[in-house]
Amino acid sequence: MNERLQKFFSPMNIAVVGASTRNMFFGNMAGYSRRKGAVGRFYPVNPGADEVCGIPAVPSISHLPEHTIDFAVVMVKSSLALATLDELAGRGIKNALLISGGFAEAGNEGARLQESLKRLCREKDICLLGPNCLGFMNVGDRVSVFAGAAVEGDLNPGTIGILGQSGAASEAIVTKVLKKGLGVSLYVTTGNEAIITSEDCLEYMLESGTTRVIIGFLEGFRDVPRMKRIALDAARRKIPIVLLKIGRSEKGRQAARSHTGALAGNAPVMDGFFRQFGIIRVETIEELVETAGIFSRCPLPAGGRVGISTMSGGLCGLYADLCARLSIEVPDLSPDTIDSLKQSLPDFAQPANPLDVTGAGFTSGMDRVIKTLLADENIDILLPISFPPRSETEGFVPGFNEAFLSHIDPAGKPIIPITFREVSDYARTYYRDHGAYFIEHAEDGFKAVSHLVRYAQFQRRFGRTREGI
Amino acid sequence: MKIIEDAILRGEKTLSEFDSKKVLEAYSIPVTREFIAKSTAEAKVFAREIGYPVVLKGSSSTLTHKTELNMVELNIKDEKALEEACQSIEERGKGRIDGILVQQMIRGEREFVAGLIRDPQLGPCVMFGLGGIFTEVLKDVTFRVAPLEMEDALEMITEIKAKKILDRFRGKPAVNRDLLANILRSLGRIGLDIPEIAEIDINPLIVHDEIPVAVDALVVLRDRNGDDSYSRDGR
Numbered sequence: 001m002n003e004r005l006q007k008f009f010s011p012m013n014i015a016v017v018g019a020s021t022r023n024m025f026f027g028n029m030a031g032y033s034r035r036k037g038a039v040g041r042f043y044p045v046n047p048g049a050d051e052v053c054g055i056p057a058v059p060s061i062s063h064l065p066e067h068t069i070d071f072a073v074v075m076v077k078s079s080l081a082l083a084t085l086d087e088l089a090g091r092g093i094k095n096a097l098l099i100s101g102g103f104a105e106a107g108n109e110g111a112r113l114q115e116s117l118k119r120l121c122r123e124k125d126i127c128l129l130g131p132n133c134l135g136f137m138n139v140g141d142r143v144s145v146f147a148g149a150a151v152e153g154d155l156n157p158g159t160i161g162i163l164g165q166s167g168a169a170s171e172a173i174v175t176k177v178l179k180k181g182l183g184v185s186l187y188v189t190t191g192n193e194a195i196i197t198s199e200d201c202l203e204y205m206l207e208s209g210t211t212r213v214i215i216g217f218l219e220g221f222r223d224v225p226r227m228k229r230i231a232l233d234a235a236r237r238k239i240p241i242v243l244l245k246i247g248r249s250e251k252g253r254q255a256a257r258s259h260t261g262a263l264a265g266n267a268p269v270m271d272g273f274f275r276q277f278g279i280i281r282v283e284t285i286e287e288l289v290e291t292a293g294i295f296s297r298c299p300l301p302a303g304g305r306v307g308i309s310t311m312s313g314g315l316c317g318l319y320a321d322l323c324a325r326l327s328i329e330v331p332d333l334s335p336d337t338i339d340s341l342k343q344s345l346p347d348f349a350q351p352a353n354p355l356d357v358t359g360a361g362f363t364s365g366m367d368r369v370i371k372t373l374l375a376d377e378n379i380d381i382l383l384p385i386s387f388p389p390r391s392e393t394e395g396f397v398p399g400f401n402e403a404f405l406s407h408i409d410p411a412g413k414p415i416i417p418i419t420f421r422e423v424s425d426y427a428r429t430y431y432r433d434h435g436a437y438f439i440e441h442a443e444d445g446f447k448a449v450s451h452l453v454r455y456a457q458f459q460r461r462f463g464r465t466r467e468g469i
Numbered sequence: 470m471k472i473i474e475d476a477i478l479r480g481e482k483t484l485s486e487f488d489s490k491k492v493l494e495a496y497s498i499p500v501t502r503e504f505i506a507k508s509t510a511e512a513k514v515f516a517r518e519i520g521y522p523v524v525l526k527g528s529s530s531t532l533t534h535k536t537e538l539n540m541v542e543l544n545i546k547d548e549k550a551l552e553e554a555c556q557s558i559e560e561r562g563k564g565r566i567d568g569i570l571v572q573q574m575i576r577g578e579r580e581f582v583a584g585l586i587r588d589p590q591l592g593p594c595v596m597f598g599l600g601g602i603f604t605e606v607l608k609d610v611t612f613r614v615a616p617l618e619m620e621d622a623l624e625m626i627t628e629i630k631a632k633k634i635l636d637r638f639r640g641k642p643a644v645n646r647d648l649l650a651n652i653l654r655s656l657g658r659i660g661l662d663i664p665e666i667a668e669i670d671i672n673p674l675i676v677h678d679e680i681p682v683a684v685d686a687l688v689v690l691r692d693r694n695g696d697d698s699y700s701r702d703g704r
Contacts, residue, residue: 224590228614269588272612275628276621465618 011071018076019044025147032144040143078102089124098130133191134167139184158183161211181428231277290448297437298414304453307379308354316354366403386417388427489686496655503572515571527566579676585669593660615657622650
């Protein structure tokens with residue numbers, strides 16, 4: 001499957017059957033293809049138009065150029081979908097995306113139609129994504145057949161793979177991920193999963209080599225034993241899988257069932273399964289995005305003990321409370337650290353964890369403070385307060401941020417700045433250029449830190465007990 | 470397991486408390502010492518053997534809610550109380566019970582629940598949680614998929630909100646977590662070994678000093694005639 005999916009997700013010449021301006025689908029697709037660096041050429045198929053969205057069209061599938069087209073997007077009415085796919089297969093076009101709805105999500109008749117669709121795909125060897133989805137965006141290879149509208153921000157290639165059964169919900173996720181300055185490898189929406197399933201995509205992302213973190217919005221797994229194998233493979237490769245899985249409340253479960261017909265699973269049982277197999281389950285889109293950010297830029301810590309430094313006693317208390325609530329360990333500093341900090345900080349400062357460097361502390365000597373905290377053997381992760389700059393010329397105190405950013409080390413202790421004020425686009429790029437991720441909103445950010453700690457713990461345990469499985 | 474085969478041959482849907490505990494015992498889960506008495510005289514012999522105080526319960530494979538049916542007499546301290554209790558259980562259980570269970574009385578302030586379910590997607594799953602009369606209300610429970618590694622079981626124990634009662638509690642020593650973890654691992658093994666078992670409830674699992682003991686247990690057998698919702702057990 002994976003070699004096939006490799007070709008599937010990197011199409012160059014794409015027929016779009018049913019492309020029109022009556023809905024936004026093709027317009028959106030064409031829009032992404034006009035972005036800088038984008039590759040992939042579209043061939044709209046429309047019997048009544050010479051061009052669609054400025055791109056020359058052909059009147060029928062038979063008019064498509066010979067031996068050129070390697071992918072088809074189908075956005076015709078559900079009643080015409082099977083005949084269209086059949087005709088495409090007849091022309092040797094067997095990798096296809098079916099955007100149209102009206103299948104298993106739409107009652108008994110739709111479910112029967114989806115069964116026929118499956119049979120056709122198996123008979124004709126058609127590799128199909130959908131139906132009832134928004135397509136995919138291969139950001140790494142700069143080709144997109146994504147039909148949604150909302151994705152803003154630069155399409156930065158990176159290491160985060162994004163998977164969504166639901167198109168629109170995952171669109172909200174990818175938009176936020178990109179807005180944060182994070183990089184995406186592949187973004188796929190799977191819809192009703194007639195042929196290509198979430199499990200196929202997870203496996204593909206794991207084996208692709210470019211994806212280091214997988215985040216997803218899923219309503220259910222169709223093949224749980226396979227999901228176990230995938231989770232174990234991900235653990236071996238040290239690729240965390242973070243899922244926003246609905247189905248916790250009765251209402252949530254109903255939404256899941258009517259949407260894709262998948263079983264949402266019994267929430268506490270699924271929680272247990274996730275924990276056992278190192279899959280991280282989050283509650284909100286924001287928590288998902290922050291967790292992706294931290295995993296994509298931070299090394300795994302050797303333990304779960306967090307050191308925090310701020311320039312305010314109030315913030316120290318606030319973060320200490322938050323850590324207590326999230327069961328994040330905030331240990332005492334070692335006696336050596338306390339001695340050393342007493343020398344660096346004003347006389348009235350009381351070195352402790354969280355550390356209040358006091359108002360005077362950040363005008364000088366921050367570099368020594370950070371070095372001392374990082375050297376403390378009681379501390380595995382450092383969360384220093386940071387002033388996100390608004391522009392190149394407007395830092396807060398020169399050297400303050402550099403005091404910890406200069407210590408960012410992919411093989412060292414994770415350093416995750418807590419931002420003191422709103423983070424501008426400039427600041428996001430600034431942190432990214434230093435290889436750092438940042439805590440923008442404490443609640444979501446600290447939850448993400450707790451996921452990093454838990455996953456590192458899982459990895460240590462996995463290395464000891466399950467490696468041989 | 471013969472107990473289970475026999476129960477299936479008899480067309481029973483659950484095992485009696487006594488037989489349920491035999492299954493647990495075969496997997497090294499600590500259970501109460503107990504005997505089934507067919508008469509008051511026999512009950513006296515067993516009570517002396519176990520040592521007072523004892524608990525008496527109406528025994529049957531069809532009675533699954535003995536407390537609600539008033540079929541349990543706790544803390545019986547001597548022969549006189551035993552005679553009275555036997556008589557009253559026999560009256561109330563006439564035609565519904567096939568003996569009187571004479572059982573060791575376990576004292577402990579910490580009550581948990583443990584069990585086995587079969588999830589249609591995940592197969593046999595082990596449950597652990599806070600016991601006592603508020604179990605259903607608080608739903609402070611956690612699950613793992615069988616088989617459980619030792620570390621899975623230890624981690625699972627610490628996931629309940631009431632985890633602090635596992636530590637030293639009101640003058641009693643901390644719960645022996647290794648023993649508790651092994652009980653949970655055993656439940657998982659039963660789920661994998663014995664497909665005829667649909668569910669197990671250990672409720673309560675009472676901690677005596679530091680040792681968790683299954684005080685009541687129920688083994689539910691698979692429904693062979695009805696639709697078999699447990700067929701996809703992930704193995």
